[in-house]
Amino acid sequence: MIIRKRNIIICLLVIAGITAAFITLRAPRVKPVVEMYDLTTAAQNTHMPMFYVDTDRKAVAITFDISWGEEMPEKILDVLKEHDQKATFFLSGPWAKHYKDVVKRIVDEGHEIASHGQDHDNLSQFPKEDIRHNIQSAHDILVNLTGYTPTFFRPPNGDYNDLVVLTAKELGYETVIWSVDSRDWQRPGVSYIVERVSRYCFRGAILLFHASDSAPDTPGALPMVLENLKTAGYEIMPLGELLRLGTPARDDPRGRPESELPR
Numbered sequence: 001m002i003i004r005k006r007n008i009i010i011c012l013l014v015i016a017g018i019t020a021a022f023i024t025l026r027a028p029r030v031k032p033v034v035e036m037y038d039l040t041t042a043a044q045n046t047h048m049p050m051f052y053v054d055t056d057r058k059a060v061a062i063t064f065d066i067s068w069g070e071e072m073p074e075k076i077l078d079v080l081k082e083h084d085q086k087a088t089f090f091l092s093g094p095w096a097k098h099y100k101d102v103v104k105r106i107v108d109e110g111h112e113i114a115s116h117g118q119d120h121d122n123l124s125q126f127p128k129e130d131i132r133h134n135i136q137s138a139h140d141i142l143v144n145l146t147g148y149t150p151t152f153f154r155p156p157n158g159d160y161n162d163l164v165v166l167t168a169k170e171l172g173y174e175t176v177i178w179s180v181d182s183r184d185w186q187r188p189g190v191s192y193i194v195e196r197v198s199r200y201c202f203r204g205a206i207l208l209f210h211a212s213d214s215a216p217d218t219p220g221a222l223p224m225v226l227e228n229l230k231t232a233g234y235e236i237m238p239l240g241e242l243l244r245l246g247t248p249a250r251d252d253p254r255g256r257p258e259s260e261l262p263r
Contacts, residue, residue: 047162048250049175053204054262055246059235060205063178065116065154067092069213073102076211079222081109088239089211090116090154090176093138096145107146112238114152115142115173122159131167139171152176152239176239178208179253182225184215193221198228202253202261204246206239 053061064087066073080087089106091113096103107113117123118137126134135153142150153173155164165175180200182193197207209218229236253261 047165049160049165049177050206050248050250051177051252051254052179052202052206052249053242053246054249055204055242057235057245058203058233059237059242059245060201060203060207060229061088061239061242062207062209062236063088063090063114063154063176063239064209064211065090066211067095067116067120067156070099070102072213072215072218073099073106073211075219076209076222077102077105077109077111079219080111083223083226085226085236086110086112086238086241088112088114088152090114090152091138091142092116092120092156093118093141096138097141100145103145107148112152112240113142113146113148113150114154114176114239115139115150116154117156120156122157123155123164124159124161128163128167131164132171135168135171135173154178174248176206177252179205181208181254182210182218182221184218184221185210185212187215187217190217190220190224193217194224194228197221197225198232200258200261201229201232201234202263204242204249204262205253206242 062085064076066089079085089111091103091106093115103113115135115138118134118141121134123131123134139150142148149172151172151174153168153171154176155168158177160175160177168175179202180197182197184193201207209215209222211218226236
């Protein structure tokens with residue numbers, strides 16, 4: 001009798017194991033969320049760039065990088081003027097030197113000037129003196145053209161390391177990346193840009209667009225982006241104005257689950 005009961009128990013355990021294995025195989029696999037930030041590290045590491053602004057206001061900064069071309073910058077400025085919207089323009093030194101009239105228009109129409117460096121290289125691959133030369137060369141051009149001393153620096157391609165951030169800081173710059181990439185540089189179409197920015201925008205976000213000829217969809221998408229964000233209750237402003245509403249946030253929100261973003 002004891003042997004018979006033991007056999008029954010063994011059979012039940014086997015059946016339970018097979019059932020559990022079957023359920024495991026049938027259960028949908030949840031793709032893990034890749035989180036590109038570490039709040040602990042960010043709090044301790046002063047060599048991180050700024051990704052967004054920690055603020056209680058439902059406000060965002062709209063920024064444009066320009067490294068080449070004349071047609072798109074003019075179109076972007078036309079849209080911003082029509083919507084009475086001010087923005088921050090990260091200008092590369094060579095572009096600014098070549099298109100002085102466009103730079104003058106940017107300044108005259110009340111937009112904020114920032115630096116996008118000189119040569120469009122990944123600065124993390126260079127020694128300190130080369131990094132310094134890149135940033136200083138663009139700085140000298142922008143100051144001479146505009147009479148304005150920029151304080152924000154966005155490294156080419158958003159590429160940075162501690163040395164890039166520290167060198168920029170020594171030259172008086174806050175290194176700025178972004179928190180929402182419109183992906184306009186991929187030429188994905190107007191609808192994609194509008195949907196992406198509207199969906200991923202959050203309180204204090206820094207929005208990345210390009211006013212270069214390599215991003216032809218941006219002028220068409222921009223009016224709808226502005227309308228959607230304003231309808232959602234966002235104030236849209238240049239980066240310097242946004243920073244006055246809070247403090248630099250140095251934890252990278254890109255890849256963070258939407259539920260964790262500061263709405």
